[in-house]
Amino acid sequence: MDLTTAQAWLKRFFALIEEHKAYLSELDNPIGDGDHGHNMARGAKAAEEALQAQTPTSLEGLFKSVGMSLLSKVGGASGPLYGSVFLAFANEVKGQEVIENPQQLFAAGLDAIVRRGKASVGEKTMVDVWSPFVEKLAEGVSLEDVEAMVLATKPLKATKGRAAYVGARSIGHIDPGSYSSGLFFKAYLKELA
DSSP states (O other): OBHHHHHHHHHHHHHHHHHHHHHHHHHHEEEEEEEEEEEHHHHHHHHHHHHHHHHHSSSSHHHHHHHHHHHHHTTTTHHHHHHEEEEHHHHHHTTTTTTTOHHHHHHHHHHHHHHHOOOOOOOTTTTTHHHHHHHHHOOOOOHHHHHHHHHHTTTOOOOSSSSGGGGGGGGGSSSHHHHHHHHHHHHHHHOOO
16 A cells, blocks of 8 residues: 555545544444544544645655644544554554555554553454454455444443443444444555455
């Protein structure tokens, strides 16, 4: 993946966030504070504006610009988490014109989420989608696989983040951060298809 492909991937992701923002907030209503979609859409818009204001000339510049936009413009947990992902991506691709090992890139993003959110698999967070995605990436992962990973958060009981406050009532709801992560991975897979 080169800079042009990475830009197309992120553009597709931002469009998906805008398209699904109402649903993302709807998912967040029963187990969070109902603003995940609107926060993510605000962050996507800020990132797009930053990229238009100063066109990145490297993968590192692209990811750093998006990461800083998300950190500064997105409220709740999603800003720091997604921001950390992109800054980890920027660090991972330093000096590279092409991403040779996407699994390594996404693993760096997962590490950043785990470090920032102190979450692990099974706690009904975005880690529950990131972890299996990173594991499966080397052997090949499909859009259907991503969908299954997102849906697998539904029966989990949240023990981390805001959703943990509702305890057993979180069971039966898709984790909103996992859903937006699913959009992120679907955008990536579609861009490479």
